Amino acid sequence: MDIQKEVGHKKAEILQKQKEYLFPNHLLYYTDPLPLDRGEGLKVWDVEGNEYLDFFAGILTTSVGHNRPEVTQRVREQTEKLIHSSTLYPNETHVNLAERMAQMAPGKLQVSYFTTSGTDANETAIFLAQAYTGQQEVVALRHGYSGRSAMTMGLTGVGSWRVGGTHVAGIKHALNPYCYRCPLKLKYPSCGVACAEDIEDVIRTTTSGKIAAFIMEPIQGVGGFITAPDEYIKRAYEIAKHYGGLFISDEVQTGFGRTGEKWFGIEHSGVEPDIMTMAKGIANGFPLGNTMTRKDIAESTLKAGLTISTFGGNPVACAASLGVMEVLENEATPDRSAFLGQQLRAGLDRLQEKYSVIGDVRGKGLMQGLELVKDLSSKEPAPKAASALMDAAKQEGLLIGKGGLYGNVMRIAPALTATEEDIHMALDLLDKALAKID
Numbered sequence: 001m002d003i004q005k006e007v008g009h010k011k012a013e014i015l016q017k018q019k020e021y022l023f024p025n026h027l028l029y030y031t032d033p034l035p036l037d038r039g040e041g042l043k044v045w046d047v048e049g050n051e052y053l054d055f056f057a058g059i060l061t062t063s064v065g066h067n068r069p070e071v072t073q074r075v076r077e078q079t080e081k082l083i084h085s086s087t088l089y090p091n092e093t094h095v096n097l098a099e100r101m102a103q104m105a106p107g108k109l110q111v112s113y114f115t116t117s118g119t120d121a122n123e124t125a126i127f128l129a130q131a132y133t134g135q136q137e138v139v140a141l142r143h144g145y146s147g148r149s150a151m152t153m154g155l156t157g158v159g160s161w162r163v164g165g166t167h168v169a170g171i172k173h174a175l176n177p178y179c180y181r182c183p184l185k186l187k188y189p190s191c192g193v194a195c196a197e198d199i200e201d202v203i204r205t206t207t208s209g210k211i212a213a214f215i216m217e218p219i220q221g222v223g224g225f226i227t228a229p230d231e232y233i234k235r236a237y238e239i240a241k242h243y244g245g246l247f248i249s250d251e252v253q254t255g256f257g258r259t260g261e262k263w264f265g266i267e268h269s270g271v272e273p274d275i276m277t278m279a280k281g282i283a284n285g286f287p288l289g290n291t292m293t294r295k296d297i298a299e300s301t302l303k304a305g306l307t308i309s310t311f312g313g314n315p316v317a318c319a320a321s322l323g324v325m326e327v328l329e330n331e332a333t334p335d336r337s338a339f340l341g342q343q344l345r346a347g348l349d350r351l352q353e354k355y356s357v358i359g360d361v362r363g364k365g366l367m368q369g370l371e372l373v374k375d376l377s378s379k380e381p382a383p384k385a386a387s388a389l390m391d392a393a394k395q396e397g398l399l400i401g402k403g404g405l406y407g408n409v410m411r412i413a414p415a416l417t418a419t420e421e422d423i424h425m426a427l428d429l430l431d432k433a434l435a436k437i438d
């Protein structure tokens, strides 16, 4: 069999097995799904040998790029030493990573509980807030995404991700600061972030008046990179505190310098959260979630009882994460992400001037979104154009993501180790892809 036939066969075989042996409800990107084979830095190759510039980083997860030696070397060494211990036995990589996290996290957030996903991290956060406050009810935001367990789907404010219609009692959703489509039909900044007052209204009208927690993402990732103004976050914090709740910042997408200048997205606002959750970029693709809080809050878990996690704090995942932190600190710092983010943003702003399908450009640092619309004045969402742009970008050799309630927001978020050249190359490829769908 010649090589071309062989690779074509391999792709067909993967897609056939996917269909035959995996649940059919896996969302797959692209009209023609893309089986990836290997990666190096910001490049990935599919099983047919086609090369792509990866500007979605496996949903903002390969934070320091594919096959990064600082990560793979540590992983290799740890794999040969000890792959698993469970949380029943203290482990060096586990405690060293916890120490590293305490050095990076803002203020009094000093202690960690490691798990294996963002879902798990948010479950831990809500449990923690309930244990500390003795209250049960939680306020989340519309357009937010918290995970795929029953409880975190309940927290989620995007209908299509509340699969099966979840019924976890005591979760309420307030208006989010979606400035491009203001739920109150006002204009930022003259609105004075009036939407934040809805949090209070929701608490007073739909809860007992005492909440365990308020949870939000500083930039709503799955929701379409909806970027909360700092004043909104400050007001949300005040309201949460007034009604006895802890403030949880979900940093699963915005953590580890992604938003530029700071290690965590919430820090731009000056608010110090009571709890932070993180996952994705923490370990470059190894399954690791973390919930961080203050010592006094963590102490409250003892009232509820002791707990274990079989895979939480896995030595190999923690070793990978220590490698990630080394690269972030030495090379891909938040300041660098801010600098590269400015270049990316400037290029996207130029594309907005050129293509009327781009209604809004938003985000921070290396987390930038393009909201596509059918018409600039009506702002009617253009999900078909978004799907077409995904396919066209892939044809040009560029991987980007898609999201938003209407499926019309392009999500652009490369590894934080991107170079200026990568940014310019991505903008060039995106320009060509946009020209194709124009």
Ligand SMILES: Cc1ncc(COP(=O)(O)O)c(C=O)c1O
Pocket: 059, 116, 117, 118, 119, 120, 122, 145, 146, 147, 148, 217, 221, 222, 250, 251, 252, 253, 279, 280
């Ligand atoms: C903000 C946010 N929180 C939580 C999660 C859930 O993380 P995981 O898919 O690792 O369970 C996600 C996943 O996309 C997310 O974007």
